[in-house]
Amino acid sequence: MKRIALVLVAVSCQESQVQEQSKIVFTDVQTTIAPTVCGSETPISIIEVNGTGLALFDFDNDDDLDLFVVNASNNPCRLYENVGEDSIAFIDVTEQLGIHIQRWATGVAVGDINGDGFEDLYITCHGPNALLLNHGGEIFEEVAEKAGVADVGWGTSARFGDLDGDGDMDLYVCNYLEFDFENPPAIAVYKGQAVLGGPHGMTPELDVVFENKGDGIFRDATKAWGFDSEPAFTLNAAILDFTGDGLQDVFVGNDSMANHLFINTGETPTRFENRAVQTGSATNGDGAMQATMGIAVADVNNNGRPDIFTTNFSSDTNTLLLNDASGFFDDRTKRYGLGLLSRTLLGWTCGFHDFDLDGDEDLFIVNGHVYPNATMETMDSNRSQPVLLMERTSTRFEQVPILGEYRDRAAVFGDLDNDGDIDVIIAQRSGDIRVVRNDSQHPPPLTIALESSCLGAKLDVLYKDGSRATRWITDGFGFQSSSLSNRLVLAKPVASLEVTWPDGKKQMYTHLPNAGIFTIH
């Protein structure tokens, strides 16, 4: 095992001038998970550059997190069961579970589409997408055609969420662009270098939204619900209540085009309107359309609203948009120290998690350039890049250096070894999958376990020290990836906890234990 991060971070303390150590410690773990495949080792066209996704979820309801690995270029997707008990170990159960997905697959979404308590998988592809129905954690059945969700665009990310508020999981499918293997785009130029062509100059594809009819059948609701306004080079999306009205909205991350924010109007029949420009979420604060790959959501400024962080292209910065209570998003990237240091990086999956269990959420970003000929000399950015780990301090984020440079794309986050902290699995584009165990030292935390599938649920926490936090149950919004766990770890003793379920109903809990698992039915 290789220790990849144990670093000193100077934290200035106005009163005591004490310097503290960063508490975040990650360790690489050896596993037998096979590398991902997405075309050739050196990509020769745009179809190969995005890599493939991961999903972390509990397919057999045995209270540990299992791993699904997407593979492209006609290599089989794989399901690995977590068999590690209190350690981390996976075994390949793909064939045993009846999974035979062998296409140009790209991404994966996790959600329980039929309410049977077992999470199902939706796999995006270039060509027909797949829906794997999970029968009791014992066998998966491919039912996309029958369910009406075998969309044939170039799917990237996909999300489940209850968009119409009827209690079941609808589906948002991100589509990128029209790509013909027989007629790939011409070479383009970037910083004077010949590079893979696209996405500009190619035809964007419209995203597709499917309404879950509740009987195993989905209906294409793209037009009926108002999602048909503008095709874009979509790479990612996040379903959550961004406006605080109890209805699920959709933030859509587009490549080199303005992002979309589809607000749920609450009308009957269901209707969404793209209000990204009006709310300030279409671009960064200078009006620049960015190349949004990763999306992470957290309540960074503690006002109870989900703020949006996006990763972007190199020679640009990542962007933090704070969601204020009046319906506007403000670019506060610089103020939180998240801007300039990302200029040499091309970011993909990112996630806010409390890695050091100090009560606030840190930020983990994986990076890697799309162009195989990217170097600092030619493009101010290398092909292989380090992970960017940003530890939250009282008012900002501070970088915690992590060793190693990779061609990362996907990442999933969750407690793999049931020790209460968040571990990470990272996938390179056509490369090794790294399992990174969180070895940070911390007192035993309190784990909130929600018993039912509850994507979109909101948890408002009042700690005994008087501080507050808001967290959401999401699939993490990873690039082409999903991390779904109904568990949430809280580092500090809790005075009260209010859960707002996706249907708007609220439940209040007091007298919670300081540590262990607290189950909410």
Added chain:
Amino acid sequence: MYANTHPNSIFKPLICLVILVFLGCEGTVSEQVKLHSSLKRHHVLIQEGNSGSARVRLIQFMELNGETSHPLFLMGLSYHSEKKYAKAAEWFTKSTVAFEDPFPLAWHYLGWSQLYLGAIEGSQISFEHYLRTNPDEPDSLFALGLLAMESGDLKKAEAIFNTVVRLAVTNNAIRAKALARWADTLTECNDWEASLPKYKEAIEINPDLYEAWFRYAKVLQRLGRAEEADKALVEFEHARKRVRPDLYLQTRFPE
């Protein structure tokens, strides 16, 4: 202004030409800088966008005359003009360490290259180094204001932009961008009303400042002045098309 006076220099101050070097990393401030007359053609090539040709000639020049600060600076400038900041920083750094032949402007450009590479500490040091020899140079001060914003010190940033506005009385380009970034420090604190006149003044001075048009529009939206905001967004689009037509090309990623 920066004539080489070192007794052993190959440059002869008397034959130095005054060449206008643009410090236009974020804007278009200019300063008169003296480069050796033999380097005039090299500089013009860079200005005309023929950086590769300029580099070939600069390398030939250095093979004959040695690696002194002026050609090293122009090597850096050739990459800087192509937005290849890592290479630019490499050559600017070489220029700054040519101790027998100092050319302080290299520090300024090194600062901008480092800023674009996200090397915040290095950038700060470079700008401060340049300001030691030229304390009232507004563009380096402006950059320090940006770095203060990046470090979350909005009070310091506001004070710096205030100083830049005061110093750049006759330089509209830098005055405008400093006013706009000063307004940004106010919007960071949600002081929308106070930011509005500063944005307005900035775009009146320089209507090409498209980012300021956008931020002006956002503040107007905030204040419920939707019609004015829409007009400002239209001006933003027009200004951006004028200044950055490259963003509308169909075969490149935006920068």
